[in-house]
Amino acid sequence: xxxxxxxxxxxxxxxxxxxxxxxxxxxxxxxxxxxxxxxxxxxxxxxxxxxxxxxxxxxxxxxxxxxxxxxxxxxxxxxxxxxxxxxxxxxxxxxxxxxxxxxxxxxxxxxxxxxxxxxxxxxxxxxxxxxxxxxxxxxxxxxxxxxxxxxxxxxxxxxxxxxxxxxxxxxxxxxxxxxxxxxxxxxxxxxxxxxxxxxxxxxxxxxxxxxxxxxxxxxxxxxxxxxxxxxxxxxxxxxxxxxxxxxxx
Numbered sequence: 001x002x003x004x005x006x007x008x009x010x011x012x013x014x015x016x017x018x019x020x021x022x023x024x025x026x027x028x029x030x031x032x033x034x035x036x037x038x039x040x041x042x043x044x045x046x047x048x049x050x051x052x053x054x055x056x057x058x059x060x061x062x063x064x065x066x067x068x069x070x071x072x073x074x075x076x077x078x079x080x081x082x083x084x085x086x087x088x089x090x091x092x093x094x095x096x097x098x099x100x101x102x103x104x105x106x107x108x109x110x111x112x113x114x115x116x117x118x119x120x121x122x123x124x125x126x127x128x129x130x131x132x133x134x135x136x137x138x139x140x141x142x143x144x145x146x147x148x149x150x151x152x153x154x155x156x157x158x159x160x161x162x163x164x165x166x167x168x169x170x171x172x173x174x175x176x177x178x179x180x181x182x183x184x185x186x187x188x189x190x191x192x193x194x195x196x197x198x199x200x201x202x203x204x205x206x207x208x209x210x211x212x213x214x215x216x217x218x219x220x221x222x223x224x225x226x227x228x229x230x231x232x233x234x235x236x237x238x239x240x241x242x243x244x245x246x247x248x249x
Contacts (some may be wrong), residue, residue, distance in 0.1 A: 009155035057101025148150035211238035
């Protein structure tokens, strides 16, 4: 059975760096589990963070710009499934990545979208863990594939503006993740202390805080390629708060 984790947050909140650290922590705890990263952010920062130059995305299939030469005997849905699987890039071990790109395009057809969604569902089922790096909230992901989410993590900074944005993300995302765990992870927290006014807003907005990540000066300039041991350790410590029991020990 596949565990699915969606990571959302407004641009600049640090969600892509968090996804990298989450993957590192999960792989350390569950080295025998396969994982798929789905870059569902329009900026394709996740792929860039692994040094991958994005030339083809799932949207390339939708636009008819994906050049492939499948067997002439293949039916349309088989062609799309083949193309989706061809887009998967292996990062290391059993860790793969696929980039979605824009979801809604002017010339796309409903039939093609359905074929893509079917292919994505089949692809997801091939992995033990799937992590979605999402565009702001879950609506963009829902347009790509409607698949049950076990955990939705909203990354926010400990500021009034950022936490209120997290509240909006929660509100707009609830209908897509009603059955799963949802909560906020505060990023770039100084001195491991959440300001009282931020804690008050979290309570006021009925937002569950799953954990917090320390401010790391090594990431001050938001270099996505940079590895942060501090962040990985902090993510590792909050894993037990997530609904991952199905993965075993």
